[in-house]
Amino acid sequence: MLEPVQKQPVSHPFRFHLGYLWLGSLPQNATWICLVVPLTYSTIALTTLDEARGQTSGSGPTPAKPSLTQPATFQSPGSVKVSGTRSNGVRSNAPRTSWDEQVAPAAPGISEQTKEPSEQPISDRVAPDLQALYDRAQAASSVLEYNSVIENCRTVIGDNTRLSSERAYTKRLLSWAANRRGELRSDIAGKMVASQQFEDAEKLDRSAAEDFQLSIQFDPGRWRAYHNLGIARALTGNMDEAIELFSKTIELNPKFVDAFNNRGEMHARNRNWKQAIVDFGKAIELSPGDSGLHRARATALFSNGDTEAALADFQNAMKLAPESAETASEYADTCQSLGRWKDAAEAYQKSLKLAPSNPQTLQNAAWMMATCPEDFYRNPEAAVKTAERAVRAAGIAPSASLLHVLGVSQASNGDFDTAIATLNEAIQTTTDPSLRREIGEHRALFQRKRPFFQSGPQK
8 A cells, every 4th residue: 555645846936137238249258138117228337258257356255144044145235035934845945844655564464373464455455444444644735634544543543452563554644644734834825925915824834734743753764854853943043953853864865855955945044055055065965966955055155255166166066057137146246245346247247138127136136226336337327227127126015225225326327315315215114124224334334435445355
C-alpha cells in the first residue's frame, strides 16, 4: 500500500510588472540606456567597451545584510528588499512547506512469525478498514477530511486486538496525514498573509507546527516533517532550532536540496557566512542548474569578502536564468556597491527590460544615477524620473527608504527645497533610528545647497 500522493503541486508566486525599456547606440564614444515612460524619457550614460575593460573595481565590499526573503547584495541607504518569506520552493526564499510525496513502508500483511511478505496480492491481505482509510487519505483535500483520517488512525492504533504490523502501518499513515494537514494549514496561512490577515495566519502557523510535531511523534523517520517544522521555526525567528531541524532532515535524507539551501539561509541570517557558503555549495552540487542557489551563495561570498567568487556566481546565475529580472537586479546592486558602474548600469537595464516596474530595481537604479561619484554615469534628471516611477510602482504609501532616494535624486538635480521637504516626509515615515540619522545628515547637506554623492567602493 502506498501513501496518498498530492496530485497537484502548490505554489505561492509573487512578482512585479509594467513599462518598457530600450537600449540604443549613439556615436562610437557612448551608449545610452533609455527608460521609456509615457510622454517622458530618461537616460543613463554607459562607458564604451574599451573604457569598461580598463575600469577598476576596488577590493573591499560593503558588507551586505542577509535575508531569508531575498539576498541583499547592495542596498541603498535604508532600502529594504520586497518581502516574500512565504513561498513554496521559490529560491532563494525558504519554501513554506514541501508537499509530502513519500511512499510508506510495506502495507500490513507481513507474517508476525517470519517477517516475510505473504504471497497473496496486497489488495487481498490488507484489512478492508485500512484499505478504506487509505482511500480516504488519498482523497482528502481539506483540514476537516485530514482530521477524520487522523482520528480513525488513532482508533486503530489504540486497538490492542489488531496485528502489530497493522498498528505500525497506521502510525505511519497518521504521521503522513498529520504532515499533510500541517502543509495545508501552512499554505492557507501564506494566503492569509498575502491578504493582511496576520493574526489568523499566525494561529494557523502554530497549528501547522503542532501537526509537524505530531507527524514526527508517530514516525521519527519522516524527514519532510522535520523540514517543514524547521520552516515553521524559521518563520517565527527561531533560527537556531530551525538549523537543528534542517540538519536532522539532512541526516535522514542527505540528497534533499531544500534542506541545505534553507540551513544556509539560516546561517546567513546569523551572519555565519562560511557555514552558509558550505551549505549553498552542497546544494549546488546536488542541483547545479539552479540559478537561485548560485545567487544565494554569491550573496554569502560577497558578505564574506570574496567579491570575485561572488561575481562569478552571479554571472553563472544569469547564464542559468537569463530571463530572471531579480537575478540581473541583484547583480547590478552588487556591481554598484563595488563601483563597477558600467556593469551595474547594463544589469539594471536588463532587469528593467524584463520587469519595468520592480520598485526595488527602480529605487537602486535611481540611487546610482543620483549619487554615482563619476560624472559619466550620473544623470540627476533621469534619477528623479526613475525614483518617481519607483514610488508609483510601489502602489502604496512610499517607504522612508524610497522617499529618501527620491529626495537625494531631487537634490542631485538641484531642487534642494523639494528634496528637503521629501526628506522631512521620509523622517516622519520611519522609527528606525539609523535611517532617521542618515536622512537627517543628508537633509543638513541639502540645506547647504550641496548634493550627496557616493564615496565609491571601500578600499
